[in-house]
Amino acid sequence: MNEIKEYTEKVFEDIKHIDEFGNEYWLARELMEVLEYTLWQRFSNVIKKAIDNCENSNNNTSDHFISADKMVSIGSNTKRNITDYKLSRYACYLIVLNCDPRKKVIALAKTYFAIQTRKQELSEKEYSELSEDEKRFYQRSLTRKGNNSLNIAASKAGVKNFDKFHNAGYRGLYNGETANDSATGLGCIV
Numbered sequence: 001m002n003e004i005k006e007y008t009e010k011v012f013e014d015i016k017h018i019d020e021f022g023n024e025y026w027l028a029r030e031l032m033e034v035l036e037y038t039l040w041q042r043f044s045n046v047i048k049k050a051i052d053n054c055e056n057s058n059n060n061t062s063d064h065f066i067s068a069d070k071m072v073s074i075g076s077n078t079k080r081n082i083t084d085y086k087l088s089r090y091a092c093y094l095i096v097l098n099c100d101p102r103k104k105v106i107a108l109a110k111t112y113f114a115i116q117t118r119k120q121e122l123s124e125k126e127y128s129e130l131s132e133d134e135k136r137f138y139q140r141s142l143t144r145k146g147n148n149s150l151n152i153a154a155s156k157a158g159v160k161n162f163d164k165f166h167n168a169g170y171r172g173l174y175n176g177e178t179a180n181d182s183a184t185g186l187g188c189i190v
Contacts, residue, residue: 012112017086026092027068028085035096036105040083047085050094062090089117 015030028047029040034157037043054061066086071079087095093113099106 012092012109019086025066025086025088028087028095029082031087031092031095034105035099035109036103037099044083046095046098050099051093053094053098054091059090064088064094089113093117 011034012026015034017025017027019025028043032043035043038047039092051065054064064087068086069081070084070086072082074080085091089165092109096106096109096113101107105181175180
């Protein structure tokens with residue numbers, strides 16, 4: 001495991017995922033490792049406490065703790081189902097509040113998730129006060145970030161020709177029309 005002095009808030013950004021709708025989430029098993037838990041049984045107890053906290057604060061737990069179970073190979077051509085969760089920022093915050101406070105990484109995690117949650121609250125309030133042009137600019141920025149995450153995932157999956165990859169996605173969205181067709185006005189919009 002990394003030395004604690006190497007921990008910065010970047011470790012939490014590095015394990016953050018973005019879904020197809022632009023929503024960010026963290027996987028519980030990845031968070032477990034960063035928070036220096038070695039046994040799932042112990043970490044799952046922390047998750048259960050966080051779920052209880054979520055319920056007790058009248059939040060819908062299914063919005064914050066989404067089941068993401070998966071099959072993993074355990075050798076000899078055998079697979080086993082393991083429990084995992086897609087966690088919202090709020091769920092991560094509740095989890096770190098219930099973690100072992102003696103770990104320095106937990107203090108960093110509490111600070112990171114508290115500050116990021118507050119930034120998001122401010123962003124939502126500020127967003128509602130933006131002009132339509134400012135909202136479009138903001139949405140474009142989110143799209144750029146989403147595309148960056150997509151490129152990283154595609155690269156990890158072995159994609160080499162990103163032009164072809166993105167054009168295939170574009171054709172899927174626009175009834176076979178390529179990005180080039182749209183830019184030159186040759187495509188037809190149905």
